[in-house]
Amino acid sequence: MSDEDPPTADPGPLLRGAAERAQRYLAGLGERRVTPEAAALEQLARLDEPLPEAGHEAGETLALLDEVGSPATVASAGGRYFGFVIGGSLPVALAANWLATAWDQNAALPVMSPVSARLHEVVTRWLTDLLGLPPGSAAVFVTGTAMANATALAAARDQQLSRAGWDAPQRGLFGAPELTVVIGENAHSTLVRALGLIGLGRERVVRVPSDDQGRMRADRLPSGIAAPAVICAQAGEVNTGAFDPFPEVVAWARKIGAWVHVDGAFGLWALADPGRAHLTAGLTDADSWAVDAHKWLNVPYDSGICLVKRPEDLRRSLAVSAGYLPPDVGFEAMHHTPQASQRARQVDVWAVLRTLGRRGVRELVQRSCSRAREMGERLSGDGLEVVNDVVLNQVLVRAASDQLTLAMAERVQQDGTCWCGTTIWKGRPAMRISVSGWATSERDIESSARAISAAAREALREAAASAAGPSPA
Ligand SMILES: *Cc1c(COP(=O)(O)O)cnc(C)c1O
16 A cells, blocks of 8 residues: 555545535525534534544545534634634635645745745735835735734844844844833733744833823833834734824934834734825834734735835845755745745735725725724614724723623623624723624624623623522522
8 A cells, every 4th residue: 555656536526525615604604603502512522533544535524624613613704703803804815815725835935936926026016005115115924913023023123233233143142232122011912922032022121101092102202212222113002903103103213223113913904095094194114014914904814914114124134045045036935034935825915905906905994994983883872881992993892890891791702693802901801892804794783783782781680680689589
């Protein structure tokens, strides 16, 4: 058996079967509850098999995956999932992703995949155009914003230290000049982790206090700091959607020659909507930006983009050499990211940008923001408190007390009409609603707001009943 050629069965039926199953899954999203039924979770036990000795037929494996797996998913691809910041894939993104997966290209080097290299160039050009970033900026594709932050910050660190006469990529940080890192009080947890990962420390930072929306307070930017320094601002606070005051942050940095990095995991896409220019002013004057495609651009996981104004700043930190590597030709992804082998994430991004166009991306952003605003209006109309200024796609709500807020969120999650998570905002619990998927319709907002308001009323009723003590038998 061992030295026979592999079977050459036609993969057609298997692939068509997968496409049919996927289609059925997606078609069912409108009707099903957002979280899986308890019975579906119990069925997951069927996956706990011993490693098969002889192996199973491929079609049977796929059938098991669909029968057991599909019902045990969270319907985050549908229109009534508002947890974290998660968007569902646009159909064209999914379809292009399938084709590219069939290609099985390694996008590390142009010699490995000419089509990936060309699409990389095209998408880089389109993204800088769409977002209004400096022409000539580099875009590289990584797993998500967590990785895009780490990539940009490594480049920032090395550029700043190189200007101070220190070659950090070769010599590391031992004995290096001190580098100051400035972040906002509301910086995302993964940005802070990235600082630890690249040797700058999670706690060895200067934190700028934030205002009631989670924006860095421009009047509290630190004085007495000199380069080497990096300041990390945020486009889209993960709870409120708020934007840092970029003009002041950039002016602060330019005065001392510091690097400005922006974590714009979802908020960077606001640059595609001229109607939100009041939020994004100064944002394009930074040195680097991190953004997700898998959140608001609605492509499949995992897909983040790191954009850097001067491509050589990525190269300084990330170029590698090995005897088997060909001489430089074109843009080589592996010399500009921490990755070597990588899937061609640019394919999905290209497919969305080409299908939507500039106008379509703008409308995608506007639609989510409108749905978020409608959600906020419905809920405040029903007596809940909307805690944030709904400037983007994020809505924070509270009931009359912390206990009621948490009880409401728990009921929402159990009810299954929609799904919202909780957060701690300025020291107190809040329920967090993020509208990041193309599929969310006005009807989804209507039915979800109704379910949330009902959950709030039931939480209140239950609290009143338990305060009144047990009813007489
Ligand atoms: C989601 C998010 C991240 C992390 O992005 P991943 O895609 O999960 O790696 C970082 N910053 C902000 C503001 C985010 O919303």
